[in-house]
Amino acid sequence: MSTRNTRRGFSLVELLAVVLILAVLAAVAVPLYLNTQANASLRTCKANIAAIAAAETAKALRGGAYVALDALVGASEGLAEAPVCPSGGAYTATVAGTGACTIHCSTVAHAALDKVLAAPTPEEL
Numbered sequence: 001m002s003t004r005n006t007r008r009g010f011s012l013v014e015l016l017a018v019v020l021i022l023a024v025l026a027a028v029a030v031p032l033y034l035n036t037q038a039n040a041s042l043r044t045c046k047a048n049i050a051a052i053a054a055a056e057t058a059k060a061l062r063g064g065a066y067v068a069l070d071a072l073v074g075a076s077e078g079l080a081e082a083p084v085c086p087s088g089g090a091y092t093a094t095v096a097g098t099g100a101c102t103i104h105c106s107t108v109a110h111a112a113l114d115k116v117l118a119a120p121t122p123e124e125l
């Protein structure tokens, strides 16, 4: 008589162990994924704002003053196309009465990325 175990499939305890392991892995991986996604969005937005700032600076050095964002977009301007925030925000470049320029993303989580450019001085022009 053979004592070999001929049982097929998995027991309930084995299945529960697998489900538990998958749940623990998901509990660790999902927050990491979401955090990485948010960081990537933030960094892309920061790079977009830096590109807008560079285009504004170049425009101010050529023309003497900062301009609205629309005036920076075009083949002969600083930006080939309008930057798009990966979080869906819209960029604005606001020129204050003092000549300073503030570049802003409308995404609430990106408010800390606002960049203020000082008014160009006569020496820079």
Ligand SMILES: [Zn+2]
Binding pocket: 045, 085, 086, 087, 089, 105, 106, 107, 110
């Ligand atoms: Zn943004």
